[in-house]
Amino acid sequence: MNGSLVQTDCTIAEDRFHNAVRLAVSLRVFLRAINQYADILNKKFLDQTNFELQLWNNYFHLAVAFLTQESLQLENFSGAKRAKIISKYGDMRRQIGFEIRDMWYNLGQHKIKFIPEMVGPILEMTLIPETELRKATIAIFFDMMQCEFHSTRSFQRFENEIITKLDHEVEGGRGDEQYKVLFEKILLEHCRKHKYLAKTGENFVMLVVRLMERLLDYRTIMHDENKENRMSCTVNVLNFYKEIEREEMYIRYLYKLCDLHKECDNYTEAAYTLLLNAKLLKWSDQPCAAHLNQRDGYQAQTQGQLKEQLYQEIIHYFDKGKMWEEAISIGKELAEQYENELFDYEQLSELLQKQAQFYENIVKVIRAKPDYFAVGYYGQGFPSFIRNKMFIYRGKEYERREDFEARLFTIFPNAEKMKTTSPPSDDIKNSSGQYIQCFTVQTIRELPPKFKNKSVSEQILSFYTVNEVQKFQYSRPIRKGEKDPDNEFANMWIERTTYVTAYKLPGILRWFEVKSVSMVEISPLENAIETMQLTNEKISNMVQQHMNDPSLPINPLSMLLNGIVDPAVMGGFANYEKAFFTEKYMQEHTEDLEKIENLKDLIAWQIPFLNEGVRIHGEKVTEALRPFHERLETCFKELKEKVEKQYGVKSCPINPDERRGSRPRSMVRSFTMPSTPRPLSVASVSSMSSDSTPSRPGSDGFILEPLLPKKMHSRSQDKLDKDETDKDKRDRKKEKRNSKHQEMFDKEFKTTDISSQSTEAVILSETISPLRPQRPKSQVLNMSADKRLTAPPLTTPVTPKPKLSFSLQPGLNVDLNGSDNPEQTGLPPPLPLKSNSGDYGTLADSQESAISIAPLQPRLPPPLPSKTPPPPPPPKTTRKQTSIDSGIGQ
Numbered sequence: 039m040n041g042s043l044v045q046t047d048c049t050i051a052e053d054r055f056h057n058a059v060r061l062a063v064s065l066r067v068f069l070r071a072i073n074q075y076a077d078i079l080n081k082k083f084l085d086q087t088n089f090e091l092q093l094w095n096n097y098f099h100l101a102v103a104f105l106t107q108e109s110l111q112l113e114n115f116s117g118a119k120r121a122k123i124i125s126k127y128g129d130m131r132r133q134i135g136f137e138i139r140d141m142w143y144n145l146g147q148h149k150i151k152f153i154p155e156m157v158g159p160i161l162e163m164t165l166i167p168e169t170e171l172r173k174a175t176i177a178i179f180f181d182m183m184q185c186e187f188h189s190t191r192s193f194q195r196f197e198n199e200i201i202t203k204l205d206h207e208v209e210g211g212r213g214d215e216q217y218k219v220l221f222e223k224i225l226l227e228h229c230r231k232h233k234y235l236a237k238t239g240e241n242f243v244m245l246v247v248r249l250m251e252r253l254l255d256y257r258t259i260m261h262d263e264n265k266e267n268r269m270s271c272t273v274n275v276l277n278f279y280k281e282i283e284r285e286e287m288y289i290r291y292l293y294k295l296c297d298l299h300k301e302c303d304n305y306t307e308a309a310y311t312l313l314l315n316a317k318l319l320k321w322s323d324q325p326c327a328a329h330l331n332q333r334d335g336y337q338a339q340t341q342g343q344l345k346e347q348l349y350q351e352i353i354h355y356f357d358k359g360k361m362w363e364e365a366i367s368i369g370k371e372l373a374e375q376y377e378n379e380l381f382d383y384e385q386l387s388e389l390l391q392k393q394a395q396f397y398e399n400i401v402k403v404i405r406a407k408p409d410y411f412a413v414g415y416y417g418q419g420f421p422s423f424i425r426n427k428m429f430i431y432r433g434k435e436y437e438r439r440e441d442f443e444a445r446l447f448t449i450f451p452n453a454e455k456m457k458t459t460s461p462p463s464d465d466i467k468n469s470s471g472q473y474i475q476c477f478t479v480q481t482i483r484e485l486p487p488k489f490k491n492k493s494v495s496e497q498i499l500s501f502y503t504v505n506e507v508q509k510f511q512y513s514r515p516i517r518k519g520e521k522d523p524d525n526e527f528a529n530m531w532i533e534r535t536t537y538v539t540a541y542k543l544p545g546i547l548r549w550f551e552v553k554s555v556s557m558v559e560i561s562p563l564e565n566a567i568e569t570m571q572l573t574n575e576k577i578s579n580m581v582q583q584h585m586n587d588p589s590l591p592i593n594p595l596s597m598l599l600n601g602i603v604d605p606a607v608m609g610g611f612a613n614y615e616k617a618f619f620t621e622k623y624m625q626e627h628t629e630d631l632e633k634i635e636n637l638k639d640l641i642a643w644q645i646p647f648l649n650e651g652v653r654i655h656g657e658k659v660t661e662a663l664r665p666f667h668e669r670l671e672t673c674f675k676e677l678k679e680k681v682e683k684q685y686g687v688k689s690c691p692i693n694p695d696e697r698r699g700s701r702p703r704s705m706v707r708s709f710t711m712p713s714t715p716r717p718l719s720v721a722s723v724s725s726m727s728s729d730s731t732p733s734r735p736g737s738d739g740f741i742l743e744p745l746l747p748k749k750m751h752s753r754s755q756d757k758l759d760k761d762e763t764d765k766d767k768r769d770r771k772k773e774k775r776n777s778k779h780q781e782m783f784d785k786e787f788k789t790t791d792i793s794s795q796s797t798e799a800v801i802l803s804e805t806i807s808p809l810r811p812q813r814p815k816s817q818v819l820n821m822s823a824d825k826r827l828t829a830p831p832l833t834t835p836v837t838p839k840p841k842l843s844f845s846l847q848p849g850l851n852v853d854l855n856g857s858d859n860p861e862q863t864g865l866p867p868p869l870p871l872k873s874n875s876g877d878y879g880t881l882a883d884s885q886e887s888a889i890s891i892a893p894l895q896p897r898l899p900p901p902l903p904s905k906t907p908p909p910p911p912p913p914k915t916t917r918k919q920t921s922i923d924s925g926i927g928q
Contacts, residue, residue: 061109062127069130072101076141084144091151098138098152102159105134106166113167135163135171142178149185154199157182161203164221165212172220180228183242187235197242198284201249205287208253209260218250245282252278255423264449269298269547270423286329289315295546304548306359309352311546313368316352319345321375346372353392360405361544362396363501369393401497406435407504411442412512412537412552414475416462419452426467430479430510430539431549439478446474459512479537482509495586496579508542511535516559527617532560563633566614570640573602577647584654592658596666599651602644603674611641642685645678 079097083090104110110131112120142160145152160182164175179200183193207213222243229239256271276291292315299308319330319341326344338344349372356365369389376386414428433442447453453472456462466473483503512535519529535557539550560568580598584590617623618634652674659667 062123065104065110065130066127068104069134072097072104072134073137075100076137079141080144084148089148091148094145094148095152095155097141098156098159101134101138101141102163105131105138105163111166129168131166131168132171132174135166135168135175138163139175139178142181149181150189153182153186154195157196157199158203161200161207162212165207165217167214167216169216169220172217173224176221176224177228180225180239183229183235183239184232193238193242200246201282201284202287204246204249205253208250208257211257213250213254215254218247218254221250222247249278251422255421259421265298265302266449266548267421269295272298273547274423285318289318289329304359305355306361306364306544307546307548309355309359309361309364310544312348312352312355314546316345316348319348321345321379342375346375357392357396360399360403361505362399363505366393366396369396400501401495405501407500408433408435408437409439409442410479410481410504410507410510410543411439412475412477412479412510413446413549414456414462416456416466416473416475417469417471419470419472420450428475428537428552428555429549430537430543430552432543439476443476446476450474459514477512479510479512481507482511482536483507484509493582496583505544506542508539510537510539512537513560527562527566527613528623530562530565532565534558534560561630563618563627563630563637566618567633567637567640570611570614570637570644574640574644574647577602577644577651581647581650581654584651584658588658592655592660592663595651595655596659596663596670599648599655599670599674600666603648603652603670603677614641638685642681642688645681646688648674649678 075097079093082088083093108114112123112129112131115123138160142149157179160175160178164172164178166172179196182196186193186196204213225243226240229235229243232239252271252274256268256275259267259271262268272291272295276288276295279285279288279291292311296308296311299305299311319326321342323340323342326338326341330341331338331344336344336347338347349368353365353368353372356362356368369392373386373389373393376382376389411431411433412428413431415424416426418425420426431442433439443455447455450472453474456466456473456475459475459477462473462475481504483499484507485499485502486506489499513532516531516533517529518531521529535555537552538554540553541550543550577598580595584595614637618630618637624631624634652671655670656667
């Protein structure tokens, strides 16, 4: 049996060999026929009177087709078969290639008639992977350049044609690194010897070499499963075409990039990509060129029509990406055309309705605020387009750094994670391995000029915290001098590094390369001034929000005030006084006297802000929290007396008459509810001493710097900073401190139903992460339109605030949203809003601490405030699981 199989295999192999021999004989015969054709052309149809352009053109196309046919590509054969064919028949590609070269040079003055039509066939021939053939034929390109230059004083047609054809050939699989090297070497040698083409020819050669580098990178990753690498290479190519003003090729790659973004649900980036194409068009009746209308599905005769279709699609993508500010901007331009140029009032009406919805979404919908990550790829093992470069990445909604890093190392499984945020050494950059550096950075918000020096809702301004940003910073603490166990603020400096990207984020990519890096050191005193400024702004903003909208929940204000005025919580600014207001410090740092006065002034200015906050808190506090408020007033009174005595009296700049609360404010709703508190990579002492709310990067527009970084840092981020090795002991000491009023406050919050006071239905939509178990049905509350929660009548609906996490005492984090309503006793409280993560599912434990929810116990409502009519009894409600609604995903 085995013998018969072996015999069969031998027979098949022998048949294949004989077929190859017969094919080689046929090709040999055909080659002789082509050579005879060439002899006739040289003898009969070359001189000026008998020259036949069509015959010569047919010859070149026939010869190139013969040379490039599949059966002659010996590199595709086995080694034995290739050796036998070469030994008997030679490499016929080289023979016909040399013949084509000779025929070209025989044309003499007729060469100009074949430019640029013959550029493509000659390029196809030179791309054949046979070294001697390439060396012999690449020089034809210089001859074409020289010929056109002598005829028109430029070689623009040749340049355009070779760029266009090279793109298609390389994308189709032809060309390699050796071809790029030979092309550069041969043409540069010829150009530099030419009197007139030395400079322009060299520029052209380098341009084509740069293009080949990008095209080869693009081809390498074209079928890669990692779409991010494909996006990077696509952008490299389209930017190149934009640089050399090749509009047709530029648009071609724009559409390739747009399709990649849509595959990844990157609707914002898809919109920005299409916008680049739309900006090339005019609002006119100018005919639409063929290369402008490359997209399937577009039916446009004029540039104006195509631009309108693109704008409609762009608005749609911006809407899906929740970038309503950008959608409004594009819509205004389109509305101008509908109203004053096209007079299409039907389309105008539809567009204006969309814009109205966008404006409403801006003030009603709480949008996810992605984190940004700095990523450096170091080592020669990375592809050239990312090698030894740093990028700023825009994370996905609620994506933690740990999850982001996991994605990176899935793409580069052999890479090694760097343990420090310092710039890498040359040894790492020049090594053959792969090293990835990744850490979270903070955005530097730059508001549009129209918002400068104006009172604008933070709900509007917060968009610019994580959008339209180009500058980012990373801060880490460094200790200078000897450590003072009683006061660590005096020698704790901040090393702040600022990164500037090539373009603003978001853009046509979710990441851009860092183009400049700068580093400064912030002194302890300067950091104290900065954090006090940010704290004052935060108090002022929250007070203004409550003045504008009296229906806002009181809990975030309670926690903010409690974290500042009660010295038992975080110590207030007493640490600054110990560190900087001593005679010793002022004598040793006379240059800081002005800054010390500035800090004292900021402390004094905090009192009027706090005073207004305490006043509002007293007006809105529930009876259940009345003891807490009394404690708050007592602490504030002591703080006020001390500050006004030591630092002066300031008058409150907030004018209560400027309230805009008469206009009903709509309920803030969120498409996705965060599920777990997330650690921060950078926090400041003000976030702990004056506000117990962990300030999630970009959560409220403030960038708070670290003085006690270990307390607030992400655990994985802490591994990057080696200066904080002895914080755990101090943290444990702080956790033991707890005041009586906090115990009372904690008890009240555990036994009080926390629910939203609303006259309309409260809709909780949720997105369940596939990596987390679904929450038990007993913890899911469905409040449908026909079964609403009732509360005492309000003049305006409740507007839940963005999700905040507050620390009541060390080791206990509580997330609060909504108002205390002790009258409602028959319903379980809604789940607390977590500070981050992309789902509203399981109540997962935080890395630092978790909230324990006490079981519901029926109880009588506390006494109502005087002169307040009792509320109507709440309707019966049933609990059933809410439907999963992922909302609008980007």
